[in-house]
Amino acid sequence: MLKTADNNHASTDKNTERKVLRERGQREVFCGLTSIVWLHRKMPDAFFLVIGSRTCAHLLQSAAGVMIFAEPRFATAIIEEKDLAGLADANEELDRVVNQTLARRPEIRTLFLVGSCPSEVIKLDLQRAAQRLSMKHAPGVRILNYSGSGIETTFTQGEDACLAAMVNQLPSAETEGIDRLLVVGTLPDIVEDQFRRLFSEIGLTEVEFLPCQSSVRNFGAGPGTRYILAQPFLGDTSQALARRGAQLIPAPFPFGVEGTTKWFEAAGAAFGKSILDVRSALAPYHNRASKALERYREQLHGKRVFFFPDSQLEPPLARFLARELGVELTEVGTPYLNKSILSQDLELLPTDVLLSEGQDVDRQLDRCRAARPDLAVCGLGLANPLEAEGISTKWSIELLFSPVHGFEQAADLAELFARPLLRAETLKV
Numbered sequence: 001m002l003k004t005a006d007n008n009h010a011s012t013d014k015n016t017e018r019k020v021l022r023e024r025g026q027r028e029v030f031c032g033l034t035s036i037v038w039l040h041r042k043m044p045d046a047f048f049l050v051i052g053s054r055t056c057a058h059l060l061q062s063a064a065g066v067m068i069f070a071e072p073r074f075a076t077a078i079i080e081e082k083d084l085a086g087l088a089d090a091n092e093e094l095d096r097v098v099n100q101t102l103a104r105r106p107e108i109r110t111l112f113l114v115g116s117c118p119s120e121v122i123k124l125d126l127q128r129a130a131q132r133l134s135m136k137h138a139p140g141v142r143i144l145n146y147s148g149s150g151i152e153t154t155f156t157q158g159e160d161a162c163l164a165a166m167v168n169q170l171p172s173a174e175t176e177g178i179d180r181l182l183v184v185g186t187l188p189d190i191v192e193d194q195f196r197r198l199f200s201e202i203g204l205t206e207v208e209f210l211p212c213q214s215s216v217r218n219f220g221a222g223p224g225t226r227y228i229l230a231q232p233f234l235g236d237t238s239q240a241l242a243r244r245g246a247q248l249i250p251a252p253f254p255f256g257v258e259g260t261t262k263w264f265e266a267a268g269a270a271f272g273k274s275i276l277d278v279r280s281a282l283a284p285y286h287n288r289a290s291k292a293l294e295r296y297r298e299q300l301h302g303k304r305v306f307f308f309p310d311s312q313l314e315p316p317l318a319r320f321l322a323r324e325l326g327v328e329l330t331e332v333g334t335p336y337l338n339k340s341i342l343s344q345d346l347e348l349l350p351t352d353v354l355l356s357e358g359q360d361v362d363r364q365l366d367r368c369r370a371a372r373p374d375l376a377v378c379g380l381g382l383a384n385p386l387e388a389e390g391i392s393t394k395w396s397i398e399l400l401f402s403p404v405h406g407f408e409q410a411a412d413l414a415e416l417f418a419r420p421l422l423r424a425e426t427l428k429v
């Protein structure tokens, strides 16, 4: 999908003295509806009802095509211009679809009304609809709303909007000093289980995950809550938690051995655990993961990688590739550079790397062609043209569909970057 704006400029970030190229032009991104693919897997008692157009339905069905084999927990209520002859009719229709869905699926505990960008949908007040329907279906089901619109978002912002809506529903936990750690950001269940074990090994047992298997799990949020982000694209969610008085634990993101170690160290330190104790508890996992990375270090060392802005995972992944695998970064693009969240990763990035925020896709493609990287990490829309020009690519969306966090997954994460290079080498022979 192509979107347009203008205005390009370079400026120096005062905190890091690092030059950041800020671009606002045509950009190629998927919209926030895409996040439903991994959110609905994480919360098996939730249902995502997209209020959208036929385009939205096509996007979801192709992004989550595998669900054709299972009973899907998402659907699109298609609204067309003619449906808006009267908004009252559209609301009646929406109520009818929600009632029908809940009657058919009694296991649903949370139903998300997901807004989209067609003009017909923007005219509907989904927040009011969610309140109206919540009153009707409480206490068994709660109805929340958020926007997955593609007007000014990139696809991971769908998760951000969804989790921010969930944070706003958490009961308050006003008491100071309740030592609870909240891990925020969708993690595959296998990674959540590993992280719970590791937290327990460093002496943290009061740990909650948002989201978790139960979409209505009733933990509170308030001044006694300290939270650590597992995904770097959760700016709105982080602000929603801060408004409740919760405190962010700044840390690099848990990608690779170094990022994971520092992430657990930061969580431990926030609860008074010494770095030495945390390191010693993590040592067996750290050492095993470092060893597993060795073969990828050989494959990736000296390779040149160009990141197009897409998932917002780009800065921490670039940090992992540069510091742990010896990759040379030609440009690290990201849709948004949220420094309050990314500061620790940015400090670890090599200082001579060109960071860019936003996109002017033609100019960026020119820079990529000039750099001739060994690998470009990009959205699906750019992958085929770049491959046709002889540049190997990695789809950034894959990094959201695969378990990539933590020690056990560090080698798998490296493999995701090494595989396309290996394939290109094989094709050359």
Ligand code: SF4
Binding pocket: 001, 031, 032, 033, 052, 053, 055, 056, 057, 059, 115, 116, 117, 118, 148, 149, 150, 151
């Ligand atoms: S929300 Fe907008 S960008 Fe996304 S699929 Fe629907 S119409 Fe397209």
